[in-house]
Amino acid sequence: xxxxxxxLAVLALALPLAAFxxxxxxxxxxxxTITGNASGLSLSxxxxxxxxxxxxxxxxxxxxxxGAFLSGDAQNGGTLAAGGSFVITGNGTNGVIFSGTFSAGSxxxxxxxxxxxxxxVLDGGVVNAGxxxxxxxxxxxxxxxxFFNGSTSLSSGDTNLAVPEPGTLTLFGTGLIGLAGxxxxxxxxx
Numbered sequence: 476x477x478x479x480x481x482x483l484a485v486l487a488l489a490l491p492l493a494a495f496x497x498x499x500x501x502x503x504x505x506x507x508t509i510t511g512n513a514s515g516l517s518l519s520x521x522x523x524x525x526x527x528x529x530x531x532x533x534x535x536x537x538x539x540x541x542g543a544f545l546s547g548d549a550q551n552g553g554t555l556a557a558g559g560s561f562v563i564t565g566n567g568t569n570g571v572i573f574s575g576t577f578s579a580g581s582x583x584x585x586x587x588x589x590x591x592x593x594x595x596v597l598d599g600g601v602v603n604a605g606x607x608x609x610x611x612x613x614x615x616x617x618x619x620x621x622f623f624n625g626s627t628s629l630s631s632g633d634t635n636l637a638v639p640e641p642g643t644l645t646l647f648g649t650g651l652i653g654l655a656g657x658x659x660x661x662x663x664x665x
Contacts (some may be wrong), residue, residue: 503631503632504521514544515542535565539559550623557576573609575603575610592618593619613633
């Protein structure tokens with residue numbers, strides 16, 4: 476009976492930590508200029524106005540370049556090759572918050588609304604230097620009734636940064652297994 480109580484106590488302590496194993500940070504940006512042609516898209520001069528729970532008028536910048544278009548084009552939408560760069564930089568002493576490259580299959584999509592205006596959405600995954608998916612991004616621009624002509628202002632952007640903690644949880648789990656083994660051994664010697 477004591478073994479079961481100890482096991483349940485250890486699990487009760489471990490479960491709240493598992494909830495934070497794969498948390499995320501939402502980041503929003505606006506402004507800047509998107510340019511594009513057959514060799515891909517780029518964004519410069521976009522300002523962060525939300526990073527997690529912090530909200531302000533200028534929290535940093537977001538910039539990117541994508542890979543070339545594999546199909547379609549900048550005006551009609553299409554699929555982009557992997558590559559390019561994606562950098563989120565904070566103001567002050569924060570420095571680079573996230574840096575990575577676009578994964579394969581990112582999409583540049585033209586959406587024509589009922590009122591005849593056009594929105595373009597860049598939707599894609601971003602991998603960090605370790606090759607893990609570290610962010611998903613959705614950048615939206617509204618070109619009014621015209622099509623994207625190679626350069627326009629950014630309406631809004633939303634990025635969700637994954638904050639994985641597998642190393643910490645693995646270390647914690649190994650410690651729990653060792654503790655359980657020590658308790659079992661002590662109880663079996665009694």
